[in-house]
Amino acid sequence: MNYSEIEQALIEFRNKKGWQKYHNLKDLAISLNIEASEVLEIFQWHATEQQLDTAENQHLQEELADTLIYIFYMCEKLQVDPLEIVAQKMKVNQSRHWNTEKQV
Numbered sequence: 331m332n333y334s335e336i337e338q339a340l341i342e343f344r345n346k347k348g349w350q351k352y353h354n355l356k357d358l359a360i361s362l363n364i365e366a367s368e369v370l371e372i373f374q375w376h377a378t379e380q381q382l383d384t385a386e387n388q389h390l391q392e393e394l395a396d397t398l399i400y401i402f403y404m405c406e407k408l409q410v411d412p413l414e415i416v417a418q419k420m421k422v423n424q425s426r427h428w429n430t431e432k433q434v
Contacts, residue, residue: 333411333412333413336402337402337406340399340402340403340406341406344403353403353407354407355404355407355408358400358403358404358407359404361400362397362400362401362404365393365396365397365400366397368393368396369390369393369394369397372386372389372390372393
């Protein structure tokens, strides 16, 4: 599926469920944050080097999908293409400089 097809499928799903009334930017932002926290929760108490097991990997993929879905709904509300705004941000980042040296 390309992005347009995914967006259309998400809109149809939302409308079929009658969730339009909940899809305002504030509530979508809250839901996005909750889903992002669920991504983080997968790594809670793991050592940095610890690999995810198969179940955790699957869970991570599901939470990433949930996070993306809320981002896509927000982009639809804003009438922006998420791929386009990422490309624009990449151009901005190309000209930025970060100090990556560890400061003591």
